[in-house]
Amino acid sequence: DTEVTQTPKHLVMGMTNKKSLKCEQHMGHRAMYWYKQKAKKPPELMFVYSYEKLSINESVPSRFSPECPNSSLLNLHLHALQPEDSALYLCASSQDLRAPYGYTFGSGTRLTVV
Amino acid sequence: QQQVKQSPQSLIVQKGGISIINCAYENTAFDYFPWYQQFPGKGPALLIAIRPDVSEKKEGRFTISFNKSAKQFSLHIMDSQPGDSATYFCAATNLNFAGGTSYGKLTFGQGTILTVHP
Numbered sequence: 001d002t003e004v005t006q007t008p009k010h011l012v013m014g015m016t017n018k019k020s021l022k023c024e025q026h027m028g029h030r031a032m033y034w035y036k037q038k039a040k041k042p043p044e045l046m047f048v049y050s051y052e053k054l055s056i057n058e059s060v061p062s063r064f065s066p067e068c069p070n071s072s073l074l075n076l077h078l079h080a081l082q083p084e085d086s087a088l089y090l091c092a093s094s095q096d097l098r099a100p101y102g103y104t105f106g107s108g109t110r111l112t113v114v
Numbered sequence: 115q116q117q118v119k120q121s122p123q124s125l126i127v128q129k130g131g132i133s134i135i136n137c138a139y140e141n142t143a144f145d146y147f148p149w150y151q152q153f154p155g156k157g158p159a160l161l162i163a164i165r166p167d168v169s170e171k172k173e174g175r176f177t178i179s180f181n182k183s184a185k186q187f188s189l190h191i192m193d194s195q196p197g198d199s200a201t202y203f204c205a206a207t208n209l210n211f212a213g214g215t216s217y218g219k220l221t222f223g224q225g226t227i228l229t230v231h232p
Contacts, residue, residue, distance in 0.1 A: 040225070041224070041225070045220065110155075
């Protein structure tokens, strides 16, 4: 299995809702990442987990809360989002931080905040 | 210093032509330079990558040229095909924990929208 699987593919949520994005990989990768991508822009790093521990938080607002329950799974919990948070949210994984070879992205969750 | 500057923003090429996308970086701690291809509605996919100890790497129709002294690298797509039409991102990172704040992060260029006409 060489894929990073993200669910759901599309999500519409109100500003008072709580929702979660899910990311799964079975490649034995020990680094996992959340990125945010706006239309016609490059991905922007949000969080990095290394060996299930949060390694990097790129000053992301607390309305985004990451969680890494095990080495295969990465969640992003969303609460009280703003319309400007609407974007494509990408999960990625790599062997580890020192070996980004095979850095693999999922297809993303298209999030719309209304 | 963390920026990677990519040009052109958009590129139109005829089928069979050569597509060339250029990137420049400032951070000398960067030591791994991948290129990604992204189709609409999909995540970026790794195309080809290079380390600074080589000046060129070729995989099929895709070649990276790397100029360490100029801190520039470029992607050449030979015999461009309509199926190559996509957005291309260059990126850079540093694999050395002692390399500072760029460790573990991919810094992306702004992207190039490539259109290959039949």
